[in-house]
Amino acid sequence: MPEYQSFTDAELFTLLCNDDHKAFTEIYDRYSGLLYVHAYKRIRNREEARDLIHELFTVLWHKRDQITLKTELSFYLYRAVRNRVLDLVKHHKLQASYISSFDSFLNNGTNITDHSIRQKELILLIEKEIEALPEKMRLVFNLSRTECRSHKEISNALEISELTVRKQINNALKVLRPKLDKLLIFFFL
DSSP: OOOGGGSOHHHHHHHHHTTOHHHHHHHHHHHHHHHHHHHHHHHOOHHHHHHHHHHHHHHHHHTTTTOOOSSOHHHHHHHHHHHHHHHHHHHHHHHHHHHHHHHHHHHHHHHHHHHHHHHHHHHHHHHHHHHTSOHHHHHHHHHHHTSOOOHHHHHHHHTOOHHHHHHHHHHHHHHHHHHHHHHHHHHTO
16 A cells, blocks of 8 residues: 655656546645645635535546646645735625625615605695695696796687786795705605
8 A cells, every 4th residue: 555645746646637536635634724725825714715616626626637737736725815815805805896886876865765755745736836826826837847838828718818827926936946955855855
């Protein structure tokens, strides 16, 4: 029975490529602790460093027949850890960017929703104040402001003088302005 601890990395890797599970175990025992420390120094998270090393050795076992070493096994493993750490850091930055973007969306979305609700409430209150105007004044005011008709068009449609139209609109504004000022102050506080 061979002593795997006495084998070189090159010999262990050759045995690993030939599906020798004990060679894999020896490589794991030889390097997992050192690689873990190396990963932990970079990412400062024990669980992520442990997962990273576990994933590295899982891939090493599953792709053992596809891996061709061009350098020492130790260099290959350290480079693989470095690349995985860099990928993890990129992932964290991307994740932080998404979270920041999502937070921004939520904050702006809330403001947009709040603004929209306030605007609808304000419109309803303004319409309520307009409805409280005397009937003839309300009719003239709506034709002027809602339907954008000229004083002349309103006077012709209602068969009243342009002066009466002008006075009705001015009176409506005198009644509405103080009420609307209070509403606007209330809504924008």
